Amino acid sequence: MLAASEVAREHEHLIRRSAERARYQMTPEEEDLAARLRPSGAGGWSKLHGNVSSQLRGEFRGESLPVTALRALATDPDEGVRRDAYEAELKVWEGAEVVLAAALNGVKGEEGTLAARRGFPDAVAPSLLTHGIDRETLEAMQGAVVRSFPDFRRYFAAKARALGKPKLDWWDLFAPVGRSQTEWTYEAGTRFVEEQFRSYSDKLGDYAARAFTESWIDAGPRDGKRGGAFCMGWQGDESRILMNHDPSLDSVSTLAHELGHGYHNLLKAPRTPLQRETPMTLAETASIFCETIIQNAALEQATGEERLYVLETQLLGHAQVVVDIHSRFLFERAVFEGRAQRDLTPQEINDLMTWAQRETYGDALASTHPYMWAVKPHYYSLSFYNYPYTFGLLFGLGLYAQYQAAKERGEAADFQRSYDELLSGTGLADARTLAAGFGIDLHAPDFWEGSLNVIREQIAAYEAALA
Template sequence: MTTTTYELTWDLDVFFEGGSSSKEFHTYLENIEKELESFKTLVSEMSVPQSASEKEGLSAAIDAFTAVSKKIRQSGAFVSCLQAQDMYDKKATALYGKIMQLSAGLQTVLTGLDQKLVSVEETVWKQLLSEAPFDELAYILEERRTRANEKLSPEQETLINSLGIDGYHAWGQLYNTVVGNIKIPFEENGEVKELSAGQASNKFASSDRDTRKRMFEAWTKAWEEQADYISSSLNHLGGYRLNVYKARGWEDIHKEPLDINRMSKETLETMWDVITEHKGAFVEYLDRKAQLLGLEKLSWYDLGAPIAKTESKVSYQEGCEFILDQFSKFGKELTDFTRVSFEDRWIEAEDRAGKRPGGFCTSFPESNQSRIFMTYSGTPSNVSTLAHELGHAFHQHAMSGVHTLNRNYAMNVAETASTFAEMIVADASVKHAKTEDERLALLEDKIQRSVAFYMNIHARFIFETAFYEERRNGIVSAERLNELMEQAQKEAYCDALSEYEPQFWASKMHFYLTQVPFYNFPYTFGYLFSLGIYAQAIEEGTDYEEKYIALLKDTASMKVEDLAQKHLGIDLTKRDFWEKAVKLSVKDVEEFLELTK
C-alpha cells in the first residue's frame, strides 16, 4: 500500500492566487465594498414590518447580510493566513487594515438593521419568528434584538465602530507589529541564531534545563525591552473597552464575554469553584515532577520540560498517520475529513523563521474549507496541537449545511470540538506507548494540558479581571502589570512554583485580540465540556459520531446551558457535571503518581 506524503505548507492560491499581491483578491474586496453599499441602501430604505405579512424587506436584508458577511469572513481568513505565514508581509498588513474597514462598515449597517428589529412590535415580532424564512434564525435574530436594546443609539454605536478602526483595532495591530519585529538571540552548538517568538517558545520543551533556563532569560529580556510599547497597547485596548462599557451602562467587566459565549455568570463561577477545590491533585503532580527533575520546586520554565530520559521525535508524516488512525476509531466522517485536510494542503506546519507564534484554525465559508496554522517541530505536544486544530476545522465542516447566520458559534463551544479531537489522540498515545518511559512522557503531556486549563488559563482570567479593575482608575504601568501577573500566577498555581513569568501579559497574544475580550475562560469551559462528551463517546463507540455532529450543529443557535441540557441531559449551573469532569483528569494525575512512586 502506498502512503501519501503530506506536505508541511498550505495552499492559499486555491482561494486567491498571488498572495498579498493578488489582483483577483483586490477585485474581490472591491466587490465587497459594492455589496456593502447595496446592503446599506437596502437597510436604510427598509420599512419596519407592521404585520407578519410584511416580511419581504426584512427577508431581503437578511439575505444581503448573509452574503456580505460570508465574503468578509472569507477575505479576513485569507489575510490572517498571509500575516501568519510571513510577519514581514507589509502588503498583508495593509490589507488587514482594509478588512477592518469593511468589518466596521458592516457593523455600522448592522446597527441600523438592529434598530429596525428593535422597532418591530412584540406581537408581530413573535409571529415573524414563527414563520419561514425567519423560523430557523429565531435564536440569532432574537439575540441581535436583545443586544441592540442594551446598546447606545445607532448614531453613537456607528461612531464607536468608526473610531475603532484607528483606535481600538489599531492598538491590537500595533501589538502584532511589535511581536513580528522581536528577535530572540540564542546560542546553540556554538552558533547564535535569531529566533522568532514562535521558534523560541518551542525551546521550553527541551529536556536540557540549561537550554530552558538560558531561553527563559533571553525570552524575558526580549519582552522587557518591548514592555513600554506593549503596555501602551494593553492599556489603550482596556481603556477603550471600559469607556464603551461605561457609555452603555455596563458595570460588570464580564458581561460582554459572557454574552458572547452565551453562558451565565453562575455557570462560570461554578466551574472555577470546582476547579479550585480540586487543584490539590495538580499541586501534587507539580511537586512530584520537581522531584523527578531533581528540583525542590519547579520554575515557570520547567513546566513544559519532559521527564522521560529521551525526547521522542515524531515526524510530521508519522503524526498525520497516527491522527488518522485514531480518528478512524471514532468515526468515518471525521477520518475522511482529516484525510482531505492533509492531502489538499490545508495545513501550514513548517518550522521556519518569519512565522508568527502560536496556532489557529480559520474558516473560508465561501469555499467550505479551513486552514490550520502551527509550527511543527516533532514533539508529542505538536501532534496534540495538530489534532486540536483539526477538531476546530471539523466543527466548521460539520456546520457546512447550517444557515450561515447559525454558524457563528462562540469560543467556549469552539474549544469543545478541538479539545475533543485532541483527547482522542492523547489517550491513544498513552495506550500505544512502547515503553514505560514513553508512556510516562505521554501521560505527563496529557496532564500538562489539564494544568494549562486549570492553572495557566485561570491565571490569565485572574490577571485580566484585576487589570480592568485597576485600569478604571488610570494607566497601569508595565511594572504594575508584572506584579498583577505574578500575583495571578501564584494564586492560580497555589504558589507551587519557585519562579514565575511576570512578563506573561506581554508575551501572550490573547490579551490583544480585539474580536473577543477575556480570551481565556472559554478554553477551560471547552476542555471540561468536551470531557463530558468524550465520556459518553467512549461508552457508545463509533455510533456516537452522528450524535456528536448533531451537537456541533446546535452550538451557534442556543445558550450553552440549553445545549448541554438538550444533548447531554446536564445542568451546567450545578456542581455535579463539573465535579465529574474534573475528576476524570484527576485520574491521570493518580496514574502518574503511581507510576513515579
C-alpha cells in the same frame, strides 16, 4: 416577527442574541463616534503591541535572538539553557515595558469605559455575551477549576521530582519529561489519526482519509510560512488546515485537533451562513474531543518512558488551559478594576500578574513570570479571550467521558448521533441548551467536576509512572 416569518424562525437563536446585545448600546451618535475612534484608540494600541513585540530581540549567551526564539528555548532539556533564556526574555520585556504598559492601559481603558457607558454591570459581562455563556455557567466552571488546583500542584511537585529539583521554577513548566520511542513522522501521524478516528466511527475515519487524499493540509514548516496551526472552512463542506509538524505526539495531537474543527465544519455545512456562527466556547468542542481520542489511544499503547512522555504531553497542556488561564482571567479582571481609577504603572501591572500567578499556581512554583501580560497578545484584543479555552477543554473532556460511558452500555451509536447533532447545531442554541440535550446541567458543579476527574486520573497515573 418570529410568528410572521419562516426565515426569522430558522434564525431564532441569532435574533434573540442580537436583541440581547441591542439592550447594551449607547445612542447611535455615540456608537458611531466610538467606532470611528477605534483605529486611533484601542485598535491602534493593539497594533502597536503587535508591531513592537514582534521586533524585540534579546541576548542569549552572546547571541542576539528574537524574543519568540528565546521563549521557544523553554522546551530545552538542559535547565541551564531554559533558565538563561528566561532571564534574557525578562530583560527584553523590561526594556519595552513603558510602551507595552501604555498599550495595555489604552486597550483596557477604552474597553472598560465603553462597557460602563453601554450599561454593563462590569467588564466581564460583555465577554459573556460574546462567548455565549451565562454568569452561572462561568461561576460553576471556575469554582470547579479552583477546587482542582491542589491536584495540579501535585502534578507540578511530581514534575519537579522528575527533574531532580525541590520545586519547579517558571522556566521548567515546558521542560520535557519522559521519552518517546515512537517516531512521530507526519506520515506515521496521519496513519495513527485515521486508524484511531475509525475506532470511534467510520464517519470520522472517512473524514480524515478524505482530508489526506484530497490534500487539504499544509503540514510542514518551510521558509516564509507563518507558525501555529489553524483550520478554516472552505467551499461546501471542505476545510483547509495549516500546521507546522514537528516529529512529536503533540504535533499529531494538533493534527487531530484541526481535523476536529474540519469535522465540525462538515456537520455545519447544511446550515445557512448565519446558522453556522459559533461562539468561541463551543468552537473548541470537536477539536478537543478529537485530540482526546488520539491522546488516550497513545496512552493505551505506551509503556515505560513513553507512557510518561504521553502523560506529560497531556498534563502540560491541561495545566496551561486550567491553571494558567485562570491566572490570566484574575489578572485581566484586576487590570480592568485598577484601570477604571487611573493609568497603571509597569510595576503595578507586574505586581498584579505575580499576584494572579500566586493565586493559581500557589506555592508549587519557586519563581513567576511578571511580564506574561506583555507576552500574550490576547490582552490587547477581545476582552477575556481566555476562559473560553477552559470551557472548550472541560466541555470536550466531559462529552468524551459521556461517550465512554455510552460505549460501555453498548450505546455508542446513540451518543454519536446526538454528538453530531450538537455540533451541527452550535449556531442554533446556546451552550446550556445544547448540553441539556445530553442531560448535562452546566450550572451544576457535577459536570465540571467530572471533566476535572478525567484530568485527576491522569495526574495520579503520572505520579504512579514516576514512583
